[in-house]
Amino acid sequence: MSYFDNIRTFIRVYELGSMSAAARDQRISPAVASARISQLEAHLDVRLFQRTTRSLTPTEQGQLFYEGACGVLEAVESAEASIGDVTDNPRGTLYIAAPLGVGRRLIAPHTPEFTAQYPLVDVRLRLSDRNIDLTAEGLDISFFLGRPADSNLRIRKIADCQRVLCASPAYIESHGHPKTGAEIERGQHNCLNLRYPGAAEFQWELETSDGPQKFNVRGRIECDDGDVLTDWALAGAGIALKPVFEIAEHLRSGALVPVVEETPPLPVQMACLYTHRRHQDPKARLFMEFMIERIESAIRATEQT
Incomplete structure (x- = not known):
C-alpha cells in the first residue's frame, strides 16, 4: 500500500471518528482501512488511536501527527496541481x-x-x-x-432560481386552490416539507404586498429527499415548495399546478x-x-x- 494512501486514510479516520465511516468515505473496506492505520502505526512506532469496541479516540501522538499529516498531504496535492496547471492536463x-x-x-x-x-x-x-x-x-x-x-x-x-408552490389537480379539486400564504398558515392545507437533522421549523418566505414575509407551515408528512416531496405532490398528498428547474416537466404537462399565486415564493x-x-x-x-x-x-x- 502507498504511504500516502495510509496518510489519507488516517486523516479521514481522525476527522470522521470512525474506521467504518472513513472506509465508506474512501470506497475501501473497513479491513483495508484498519490495515492502513496499523501499517502507519508500525512505521511510526506509535499508537495513533485508542480503540475499544465502542469508540476510537486519537492519542496525543495521533493529534500531533494529524496536524503534520494535513500539511504533508496539502503540499503533495499542491505539487500535483501545479504540474497539472503547467501541462494543462x-x-x-x-x-x-x-x-x-x-x-x-x-x-x-x-x-x-x-x-x-x-x-x-x-x-x-x-x-x-x-x-x-x-x-x-x-x-x-x-x-x-x-x-x-x-x-x-x-x-x-x-x-437566482425561481421557485413555485405547487400541487396536483387532484389535490386542488379535493382541498381547494389557495391564493395566499395566509391560507396556508391557517392550517387549511397539508404542506410537504423537507426535513433533515438539525433543520429549523418550517417557514416559507413569500412575496406579499407589504414585502417578503415568512409564513409558518405545517404538514403531516415530511422527508429528507426533495424528489420524494415531488412524488408526493404528484400523488395528490399536498403542496410542495420547489425550484422550477426541478419540476419544469410536470408544470408543462399540467401534472403539477402553481398555487398561492398572489404571494409567490422568493x-x-x-x-x-x-x-x-x-x-x-x-x-x-x-x-x-x-x-x-x-x-x-x-x-x-x-x-x-
Missing part, C-alpha cells in the same frame, strides 16, 4: 457535494463529459439534501441552494462553496467553471418554458 481526485435535485438534474448528467475532457481527474459526487460541512467531510466543492451558514469559505453565486440562490486553496487547484477551478456554465444554461431553459 490536471490530475487527481475531486470530492463534490450537491443537493439531490441539483446533483441529479444539473451536475451528474455532465460529469462524464468533464471526466472525458480531463481523463486524469476522478470525480466523487455525493448527493444529499442535508447540510454539508465541506471542511469536516473533506470536500473540494459543495453546491447548495439557499443561504449557507456563516463560515470563512468562499462563495461563488451561480443563479427565488432561492444557487451557489457553490470552496476554500481559497481549492480555488487555486486547477482541477477544482475547471470543474466549477465547467459546471456553472451548464447549470446557468439549464436553469435559463427551464425558467423560460
Whole structure:
C-alpha cells in the first residue's frame, strides 16, 4: 500500500471518528482501512488511536501527527496541481457535494463529459439534501441552494432560481386552490416539507404586498429527499415548495399546478462553496467553471418554458 494512501486514510479516520465511516468515505473496506492505520502505526512506532469496541479516540501522538499529516498531504496535492496547471492536463481526485435535485438534474448528467475532457481527474459526487460541512467531510466543492451558514469559505453565486408552490389537480379539486400564504398558515392545507437533522421549523418566505414575509407551515408528512416531496405532490398528498428547474416537466404537462399565486415564493440562490486553496487547484477551478456554465444554461431553459 502507498504511504500516502495510509496518510489519507488516517486523516479521514481522525476527522470522521470512525474506521467504518472513513472506509465508506474512501470506497475501501473497513479491513483495508484498519490495515492502513496499523501499517502507519508500525512505521511510526506509535499508537495513533485508542480503540475499544465502542469508540476510537486519537492519542496525543495521533493529534500531533494529524496536524503534520494535513500539511504533508496539502503540499503533495499542491505539487500535483501545479504540474497539472503547467501541462494543462490536471490530475487527481475531486470530492463534490450537491443537493439531490441539483446533483441529479444539473451536475451528474455532465460529469462524464468533464471526466472525458480531463481523463486524469476522478470525480466523487455525493448527493444529499442535508447540510454539508465541506471542511469536516473533506470536500473540494459543495453546491447548495439557499443561504449557507456563516463560515470563512468562499462563495461563488451561480443563479437566482425561481421557485413555485405547487400541487396536483387532484389535490386542488379535493382541498381547494389557495391564493395566499395566509391560507396556508391557517392550517387549511397539508404542506410537504423537507426535513433533515438539525433543520429549523418550517417557514416559507413569500412575496406579499407589504414585502417578503415568512409564513409558518405545517404538514403531516415530511422527508429528507426533495424528489420524494415531488412524488408526493404528484400523488395528490399536498403542496410542495420547489425550484422550477426541478419540476419544469410536470408544470408543462399540467401534472403539477402553481398555487398561492398572489404571494409567490422568493427565488432561492444557487451557489457553490470552496476554500481559497481549492480555488487555486486547477482541477477544482475547471470543474466549477465547467459546471456553472451548464447549470446557468439549464436553469435559463427551464425558467423560460
